[in-house]
Structures are given as structure tokens and as C-alpha cells.
Amino acid sequence: MEIYLEPARTLFCYFCLSTSKLISLQTVAAPSQQHIFRTVMHCICSRGNRLLQHQSVFKDESKLDINYVPPSLPHREKERRLLSGFFEFLLQFPERMAQRVIIAGDVGTGKTALSKHFGTELVLQGNKRGLKLRYIHVNCREYRGSLFLILHKSVAFFRPNFPRRGYSAEELLGTLMQCLDEEDAFVILALDEFDSLIEREGSEAIYKLTRLQETRQDKPQRLSLVCILRDLSLLERLDVSARSTLQRNVVNLEKYGRDQLVDILNDRVSMAFEANAVPEDSVLFIAELAQSESGNARFAIELLWRAGKYADSEVADRVLPECIRLAFSSILPSVKKSELASLGLHEQLLLLSAARVFKESESAYTVLSEVEKGYAIACEEYGERPSSHTQVWKYAQFLSALGFIKLEVITVSTRGRTTQVSLPSVASAELEREILASLKKHR
Ligand SMILES: Nc1ncnc2c1ncn2[C@@H]1O[C@H](COP(=O)(O)OP(=O)(O)OP(=O)(O)O)[C@@H](O)[C@H]1O
Numbered sequence: 038m039e040i041y042l043e044p045a046r047t048l049f050c051y052f053c054l055s056t057s058k059l060i061s062l063q064t065v066a067a068p069s070q071q072h073i074f075r076t077v078m079h080c081i082c083s084r085g086n087r088l089l090q091h092q093s094v095f096k097d098e099s100k101l102d103i104n105y106v107p108p109s110l111p112h113r114e115k116e117r118r119l120l121s122g123f124f125e126f127l128l129q130f131p132e133r134m135a136q137r138v139i140i141a142g143d144v145g146t147g148k149t150a151l152s153k154h155f156g157t158e159l160v161l162q163g164n165k166r167g168l169k170l171r172y173i174h175v176n177c178r179e180y181r182g183s184l185f186l187i188l189h190k191s192v193a194f195f196r197p198n199f200p201r202r203g204y205s206a207e208e209l210l211g212t213l214m215q216c217l218d219e220e221d222a223f224v225i226l227a228l229d230e231f232d233s234l235i236e237r238e239g240s241e242a243i244y245k246l247t248r249l250q251e252t253r254q255d256k257p258q259r260l261s262l263v264c265i266l267r268d269l270s271l272l273e274r275l276d277v278s279a280r281s282t283l284q285r286n287v288v289n290l291e292k293y294g295r296d297q298l299v300d301i302l303n304d305r306v307s308m309a310f311e312a313n314a315v316p317e318d319s320v321l322f323i324a325e326l327a328q329s330e331s332g333n334a335r336f337a338i339e340l341l342w343r344a345g346k347y348a349d350s351e352v353a354d355r356v357l358p359e360c361i362r363l364a365f366s367s368i369l370p371s372v373k374k375s376e377l378a379s380l381g382l383h384e385q386l387l388l389l390s391a392a393r394v395f396k397e398s399e400s401a402y403t404v405l406s407e408v409e410k411g412y413a414i415a416c417e418e419y420g421e422r423p424s425s426h427t428q429v430w431k432y433a434q435f436l437s438a439l440g441f442i443k444l445e446v447i448t449v450s451t452r453g454r455t456t457q458v459s460l461p462s463v464a465s466a467e468l469e470r471e472i473l474a475s476l477k478k479h480r
């Protein structure tokens with residue numbers, strides 16, 4: 038009987054806890070078999086029902102796909118207009134001019150998205166004017182920076198079964214121009230991750246692409262280039278004349294600030310999530326985390342998507358800050374145990390308090406005074422005398438310098454200035470668990 042009852046009791050406790058059913062220890066200690074059976078069945082059914090009935094927080098996840106290009110790109114309007122300006126003449130007199138433009142900017146600043154967005158729009162405008170304009174986007178890194186493979190992909194756009202063997206890069210370029218002449222078409226070739234082409238082929242490839250017209254005297258210009266790269270200084274690897282043919286028109290994309298990321302995220306939230314599934318506070322929190330990751334929109338969107346996945350797996354109907362912290366720590370390394378162990382006892386107690394405050398809260402932010410209150414309770418728990426307010430402020434600064442918490446002094450109309458605290462990099466429950474384990478050593 039005991040053999041049967043022990044696992045049954047464990048199961049009983051598990052289901053009670055997993056469905057947050059309140060039970061007294063007395064009941065757990067001696068439940069009748071029938072009671073165990075009924076409760077377990079009740080819990081299985083109610084959890085199952087919750088899972089079955091649960092509606093996903095997502096309305097259309099594909100809008101968060103990294104390759105999805107949205108119909109509008111908030112905060113890239115100026116750059117889009119600049120690009121349009123560069124190609125204005127080409128739209129009017131396509132045969133007389135081929136354009137060369139560079140789009141540069143840090144990781145996740147929207148270079149690829151901007152180029153594709155612009156390319157689609159330009160093709161539409163061209164078509165309206167009766168122009169056969171084509172936009173071909175090639176990621177040079179995918180083609181190992183080989184001019185031959187890049188040109189093969191471009192030729193295949195017009196001749197899908199064009200053989201891969203038996204031609205040189207020059208011959209492929211000649212074939213591409215021949216296709217364009219035959220179809221009276223014009224191409225904008227976007228060379229994404231252009232640096233890999235420079236690395237592999239150097240200035241020679243640039244000459245082939247840009248001096249093409251010298252061998253096509255009196256023929257229309259047909260091939261324009263958009264070169265996309267992160268770091269403009271990579272162009273220094275090219276010789277002076279190759280560089281000068283490219284560098285005339287540069288569109289530089291600055292990193293996004295927090296408020297810009299909020300707009301980008303809000304746009305995606307409305308396309309990808311059910312109404313009210315992502316609170317304002319959560320969007321702001323994601324934007325702040327992404328801004329600290331160098332203003333990277335890709336990171337922001339991936340974090341939003343992952344946080345939504347965590348919300349679904351928790352059967353929650355909203356994407357709350359804890360889901361975001363879980364998502365963040367699944368992307369970046371979470372609590373660094375060695376760093377935690379190196380903290381002093383009172384720093385750990387303050388961090389423990391922060392973890393508990395956020396575990397109990399649905400907000401992404403709290404104020405330092407709240408954390409300090411929890412710290413006093415934690416000190417009592419561990420038989421320690423709480424340190425002075427000035428000392429607590431120093432601990433908080435140290436925890437912030439290590440990246441465990443984030444501090445920001447803000448102005449609140451009613452109370453003047455106050456210190457806002459957030460827990461950026463790790464789920465509060467995980468942090469609490471790690472600190473409790475580490476504190477055991479202090480006891
Ligand atoms: N202004 C914006 N509005 C909406 N979405 C944006 C914007 N900027 C970037 N994104 C989105 O952020 C993600 C990253 O953008 P993108 O791939 O264009 O960055 P990138 O600059 O090309 O980065 P990398 O240097 O890593 O190639 C994409 O999903 C893109 O759609």
C-alpha cells in the first residue's frame with residue numbers, strides 16, 4: 038500500500054502545485070485514495086482544458102519572421118527618400134545612367150529591409166512608366182563572396198536553367214547584359230553583405246561591375262548597384278579608383294534609439310499579436326533591452342517573438358515582463374554563476390529582493406525603495422543587520438555595473454526624482470533560485 042501511496046502523493050502534490058490549487062499540508066500528508074484520484078483527474082482535466090481552450094497570443098506569427106519586409110519602415114523614411122533621390126534620374130532616363138549606391142549601418146539597423154523595400158517600390162514606379170525594371174537581391178556571403186556565383190544567380194533570374202559550368206565571371210556578365218539588351222530591361226543589383234565580395238575578390242570585382250560600360254560603347258546603361266555593408270572602413274581595402282567609383286552616394290543608417298524601437302515594435306505588435314496581448318510596458322521593456330544591444334531591430338523583433346512563445350507555453354493571455362526576461366536569457370547567457378558567487382552577502386540579499394519584487398509583479402519596472410524594503414526582509418531572514426541607505430545605493434550601483442539590474446534616475450511629478458529598477462537579463466524565478474543556492478554557502 039505504501040509503495041502505491043508514495044508516488045500517488047507526489048503526483049497529487051505535483052498536480053495541485055502545477056495548477057496552483059491551494060492545499061493544506063495536512064491533506065497532502067494523508068489523502069484518501071479516492072481523494073487523490075479525484076483531485077488528480079480534476080487537475081489533469083482543468084489543465085488540459087486550459088491548454089485546449091487557450092488562444093495563442095499570436096494572430097499572425099509570420100509578421101515576425103526575420104525575412105518579412107513590412108509595408109512601411111518606421112524611422113527610415115528620410116533614408117528611403119534619399120535613395121529615391123539617387124535613382125530619380127534613372128527612372129526618367131534609364132538608358133543614360135547606371136547608379137551606384139552604398140547602404141551602410143550597424144547590425145540590425147534595417148539595411149537589408151530598406152534595400153528590399155526600396156527595390157520593390159522602384160520596380161513598381163518603373164513599371165508604371167512602362168520600364169522593365171528588375172530588382173535582384175543577392176547575399177554575397179551566401180555565395181561565399183564569389184563574383185562568379187553572384188553573377189550566375191543574376192543570370193538565372195532571366196534564364197532559370199542557365200548552366201553553372203563552363204563560363205568565366207566575365208562571360209556571365211556578358212550574358213547578363215545580353216539578356217538585358219534582348220529584353221530591354223534594367224537591373225538594380227543589390228549586393229548584400231558586400232564585404233564578403235571585397236574580401237574574396239578585392240578591387241577586381243568592382244572594376245568588372247562598374248567599368249562594364251567601357252566595353253559597351255553606345256549601348257544603353259543597364260546595370261545599377263546597391264552595395265550593402267556594415268562597416269564603411271572595409272572599403273579601404275579597395276584601391277583608390279575602385280573606391281572612388283563607389284563612394285559617391287552613401288546612405289548611412291544610424292542605430293535606433295529606444296523610442297524608435299518602440300515604434301518599430303508597436304507596428305509589428307499590431308500585425309502579429311491579438312489585441313491587448315502585448316502591454317505597452319512590455320514593448321518599452323523590449324525596446325530598452327534591444328537598445329542596450331546596440332539599437333538592433335532584429336534583436337528587438339526576435340525578443341518579441343520569443344516572449345510571445347513563452348507566453349503561449351505558460352498558457353498566458355498577455356506577454357508580460359517575465360516572458361521577456363525568459364526570452365532574453367534564452368538568447369543571451371543568463372546568470373553568470375561565478376559572478377553571482379563573487380558578490381558580497383548584502384549585494385546578494387539586495388539582488389534576492391529585486392528578484393522577488395519582480396517575481397510578484399506584472400510590471401517591468403519598480404523603484405529602488407521597494408527593493409530596499411524587500412532587502413530589509415531578506416536581511417531579517419538571514420539574521421543580518423540591514424546596511425544604511427547610502428550603502429544600499431552603492432550595492433545597487435555595483436549590481437547595475439555587472440548587468441544584473443538596470444538603474445535609471447527618473448523624474449516623477451508627484452515625488453521628484455526617484456531611481457527606477459528593472460531586471461533585464463534573467464527571469465526573476467531563475468535568479469531567485471540561483472541566489473538562494475549561492476546564499477546557502479553563507480549560512
Ligand atoms: N525601420 C524598421 N521598421 C520595421 N522593421 C525594421 C526596421 N528596421 C529593421 N527592421 C526589421 O529588423 C530586422 C533586421 O533588419 P535588417 O535585416 O534589415 O538589418 P540589417 O541592417 O540588414 O542587419 P545585418 O547587418 O545583420 O544584415 C528585420 O526583420 C527588419 O524587417
Ligand SMILES: [Mg+2]
Binds near residue numbers: 150229
Ligand atoms: Mg542585412
